[in-house]
Amino acid sequence: MNDLSARAARPPYQSYWMPFTANRAFKQNPRLFASAKGMYYETPDGHRVLDGTAGLWCVNAGHGRDRIADAVANQIRTLDYASSFQLGHPIAFECADRVMALAPRGLDHVFFSNSGSEAVDSALKIALAYHRASGNAGRVRLVGRERSYHGVGFGGVSVGGISKHRVAYGNLLPYVDHLPATHDIAHQAYSRGDPEWGAHLADELLRIVNIHDASTIAAVIVEPVAGSTGVLPPPKGYLQRLREICDKHGILLIFDEVITGFGRVGAPFAAQRWGVLPDILTCAKGLTNGTFPMGGTLVSAKVYDTVTEAGTGGPELPHGYTYSGHPVACAAAIATMDIYRDEGLFERAAELSPYWEAAVHSLKGLPHVVDIRNSGLLAAVEFEPVPGKAGHYAQAVHNACFEQGVLARAVGECLVASPPLIIQREEIDRLFATVAECIRKI
Numbered sequence: 001m002n003d004l005s006a007r008a009a010r011p012p013y014q015s016y017w018m019p020f021t022a023n024r025a026f027k028q029n030p031r032l033f034a035s036a037k038g039m040y041y042e043t044p045d046g047h048r049v050l051d052g053t054a055g056l057w058c059v060n061a062g063h064g065r066d067r068i069a070d071a072v073a074n075q076i077r078t079l080d081y082a083s084s085f086q087l088g089h090p091i092a093f094e095c096a097d098r099v100m101a102l103a104p105r106g107l108d109h110v111f112f113s114n115s116g117s118e119a120v121d122s123a124l125k126i127a128l129a130y131h132r133a134s135g136n137a138g139r140v141r142l143v144g145r146e147r148s149y150h151g152v153g154f155g156g157v158s159v160g161g162i163s164k165h166r167v168a169y170g171n172l173l174p175y176v177d178h179l180p181a182t183h184d185i186a187h188q189a190y191s192r193g194d195p196e197w198g199a200h201l202a203d204e205l206l207r208i209v210n211i212h213d214a215s216t217i218a219a220v221i222v223e224p225v226a227g228s229t230g231v232l233p234p235p236k237g238y239l240q241r242l243r244e245i246c247d248k249h250g251i252l253l254i255f256d257e258v259i260t261g262f263g264r265v266g267a268p269f270a271a272q273r274w275g276v277l278p279d280i281l282t283c284a285k286g287l288t289n290g291t292f293p294m295g296g297t298l299v300s301a302k303v304y305d306t307v308t309e310a311g312t313g314g315p316e317l318p319h320g321y322t323y324s325g326h327p328v329a330c331a332a333a334i335a336t337m338d339i340y341r342d343e344g345l346f347e348r349a350a351e352l353s354p355y356w357e358a359a360v361h362s363l364k365g366l367p368h369v370v371d372i373r374n375s376g377l378l379a380a381v382e383f384e385p386v387p388g389k390a391g392h393y394a395q396a397v398h399n400a401c402f403e404q405g406v407l408a409r410a411v412g413e414c415l416v417a418s419p420p421l422i423i424q425r426e427e428i429d430r431l432f433a434t435v436a437e438c439i440r441k442i
């Protein structure tokens with residue numbers, strides 16, 4: 001048997017090492033989507049599934065948008081690729097202008113990458129470069145938070161707060177500290193929107209300042225609403241307090257808005273929704289409606305000017321990706337932002353939020369449920385843990401919902417939902433009625 005036929009004789013699905021997947025279990029019982037339109041996925045055997053997750057928190061304008069498809073196809077025919085290193089192409093500059101038109105006032109420039117992970121690692125490097133350029137090369141310490149997810153780059157995992165992701169590799173960035181998580185079920189269970197309790201947890205940054213001295217700390221990075229660890233909205237006043245402490249001690253504040261950006265919380269970005277301006281903001285996902293890999297790191301004029309003015313002729317920031325500002329990604333992003341604008345999807349998310357909140361909180365009192373949380377069009381239902389069976393109820397409800405044609409995601413002990421912003425009220429009803437039915441059954 002030659003190599004090709006030996007490979008062909010293997011069971012299906014073996015070649016692809018799938019990301020964040022129990023590969024062996026999946027390949028015993030694969031679940032595939034073959035197509036998608038609007039609010040629905042379709043499996044190869046024609047089973048329609050209501051997408052309660054916007055893919056992976058990214059398909060904010062719904063699936064299969066012709067406007068994006070046409071823009072991408074046209075761009076490939078016009079200029080498929082051109083480098084952004086010491087050369088340029090007009091659509092990258094146009095795309096940057098469009099992103100900055102949505103951004104909070106006070107952020108002025110965007111550095112493009114290909115993913116949320118790259119946007120985060122770019123943000124951390126820019127923060128370090130900023131302090132060096134300011135004559136503060138001793139500011140090297142980065143502060144993340146427990147129960148945070150900042151992607152899979154070494155920087156993002158180092159500041160991230162999911163221990164499973166960290167211990168798998170052992171060797172991460174040095175000089176990293178973590179704030180405590182902002183969620184505490186004993187004080188916050190069933191909060192609607194932002195919890196009343198917990199603003200004081202921002203003061204833990206002062207503890208880190210006291211131990212290490214502010215002159216060693218470069219930046220603090222937080223998700224305004226932590227997403228992947230189960231939708232943790234910020235306690236009232238928490239983000240404001242972090243900003244105050246950072247200002248007082250010359251620490252840069254980074255908001256990771258890979259999930260919260262592009263309308264998810266009823267405003268273009270969480271920074272606007274909570275009225276707190278970070279020095280650096282990361283985005284990805286909804287930037288292209290999930291259609292094309294792209295990330296962005298937005299920075300203030302102070303950060304950009306300090307780094308670029310310190311340059312001595314060559315690239316001021318020795319950093320960039322072959323596909324930074326990829327013309328096709330930019331075409332997808334511009335078409336996506338056109339849809340958001342023309343269909344008023346960010347406003348729609350804000351209008352739907354109270355209905356969404358009421359719908360998810362109607363699950364209170366169902367068996368095994370211990371907490372329910374919501375923010376914008378994000379929600380989580382948390383289940384009691386079962387000793388020795390991590391994520392037992394969340395996974396069981398996810399599986400049962402899938403059988404009923406509804407997609408909600410299991411993360412840890414939580415079932416999370418984050419639908420496309422085009423969702424209709426009847427679809428919200430169906431989503432949570434199915435979740436409720438499946439919770440009662442398991």
Ligand SMILES: Cc1ncc(COP(=O)(O)O)c(C=O)c1O
Pocket residue numbers: 114115116117118120149150151152223227228256257258259284285
């Ligand atoms: C807050 C946050 N940051 C970063 C990332 C990483 O993004 P990507 O998977 O595009 O690298 C994610 C992904 O879910 C995220 O939720």
